[in-house]
Amino acid sequence: MKISVDLKENSYDILIEDGILNRVGEYIDLNRKVMIITDSGVPKEYGDILLSQCPMGEIIVVEQGEQSKSFSTYERICRKLLESNFHRKDLIVALGGGVIGDLAGFCASTYMRGIDFINIPTTTLSQIDSSIGGKTAINLGDTKNIIGAFYQPKKVFIDFKTLETLSERDYNNGMVEALKAGLIYDREIFELFEIGDIKERYRDIIIKSILVKKDVVEKDVREQSLRKILNFGHTIGHGIEGYFNFNELLHGEAVALGMLPMIEDNNLRERTKKIIEKLNIRTDINYDREKVFKLMVKDKKADSSKITLVKVKELGSAYLSDETFEQCRKYLD
Ligand SMILES: NC(=O)c1ccc[n+]([C@@H]2O[C@H](COP(=O)([O-])OP(=O)(O)OC[C@H]3O[C@@H](n4cnc5c(N)ncnc54)[C@H](O)[C@@H]3O)[C@@H](O)[C@H]2O)c1
Ligand SMILES: [Zn+2]
Structure with a gap:
């Protein structure tokens, strides 16, 4: 192909x-x-x-x-x-x-x-x-x-x-980026995760995710606007990764935790949580919210006073929202 x-x-x-x-x-x-x-x-x-x-x-x-x-x-x-x-x-x-x-x-x-x-x-x-x-x-x-x-x-x-x-853990870690692609761009990917064994559908999941990335990159290669949606889950995710010194949690594992607060629909958030657990990623990890917040605002996507967050209101589409540091803090609760 x-x-x-x-x-x-x-x-x-x-x-x-x-x-x-x-x-x-x-x-x-x-x-x-x-x-x-x-x-x-x-x-x-x-x-x-x-x-x-x-x-x-x-x-x-x-x-x-x-x-x-x-x-x-x-x-x-x-x-x-x-x-x-x-x-x-x-x-x-x-x-x-x-x-x-x-x-x-x-x-x-x-x-x-x-x-x-x-x-x-x-x-x-x-x-x-x-x-x-x-x-x-x-x-x-x-x-x-x-x-x-x-x-x-x-x-x-x-x-x-x-x-x-590839180890099971690395395998599942990468699958989080596919789950992200489903949430922000292609609901079919998300639905593939929900039915049965993920390993039986991994080819479709990976190919569809590549198509999402290709589409987004073709429209905005230098990340002026649309490509920013690929940062979904990454603002809090990077904060959590940094908090664990980039060693206890893998990138995808931290992004999985970072995506949940950015999903505005309660039902969709619960469905996403189930998939994350299916990937053997814990959703109940404890971290110091204040420290993660400090790392989050240090993130390179932050300009002087606001952070561009990526949010999902309904499955398969995302939007960008500029929020103040104080507004961002509440997502960690
Ligand atoms: N350029 C981008 O757009 C972009 C996007 C996302 C992430 N990244 C970067 O990607 C990196 C993480 O990538 P990753 O998760 O692939 O980690 P990785 O490259 O560290 O690979 C994970 C582990 O798997 C091992 N490995 C690789 N292939 C294997 C195989 N076929 N069989 C057995 N073991 C294998 C590696 O030796 C390594 O220990 C980070 O540095 C991150 O910043 C870049
Ligand atoms: Zn990523």
Whole structure:
């Protein structure tokens, strides 16, 4: 299956097929210098499969986890590219989750002012969300994604078979972004979560979520207006993530908690809560509301006095609402 993302001169295709990892070379020229960037949590086998298709391939394995989205890892990768004489027409491949996609994409966007880049996302989160839309970034100390660039890949390859090795927790974590897509844009996704076993419908859920992200990004790639709705649940979510030092709770788990107060219909909120629990995510986590509030207003989406919140009044559509800090505080109760 092919989904084309239409961004004028930066357009590209997302290719979705079981086992496509074995056939990447059929769709993109691997007969040049290729640097595969992956992490220590991604099964080594995937890197080997890819490397076997690249006559001039090299691989960098960074430590798994958010701490690799750092200046030091960025520098290490750029030095390696330079040592190996990489040029603009050579290729960087991200093979892994959102951490690898963001890091490798940022390297690609800046090395020689931009070198060819493809993304092979291997987590639910990265397949549903982070591999689409061209946001790349690293962190600066505790501040997430503050150094980055918009940089589109030449292609995205999605191989559902790679999800078979993903931990249950990471799997469910990424599914929260699909639930978000359902709430803000496509009620059918939400309804797929409600019927029976989520794992039986994951393909439909992921594909429909990709279509939501594609649609939103095509209309507003630089997040001037519409794309902001993708931040649904993220304002409080980021506050909660920060409160737990970005380690106790995963991103999707925090966003799940952040979405609930932004749903204005009681019945829909209860339905959403049931789905979150079905994803084995606890909705009764305790945190210090005042501290989360302070982190929330520090969030980068906040300007001097107001925060743009994303709210859902009815299933499948969202709206933006500028609210004062004091108005925002009440959502934490
Ligand atoms: N650019 C964007 O638009 C965007 C959007 C959302 C999130 N993000 C970023 O994405 C990151 C989170 O992404 P994530 O949830 O994918 O986390 P991740 O990249 O850390 O992956 C989670 C874990 O799964 C492991 N893993 C990856 N693929 C695997 C596989 N197939 N089998 C077994 N293990 C595997 C990784 O080694 C890692 O330990 C954050 O840094 C976040 O800021 C970016
Ligand atoms: Zn998110």
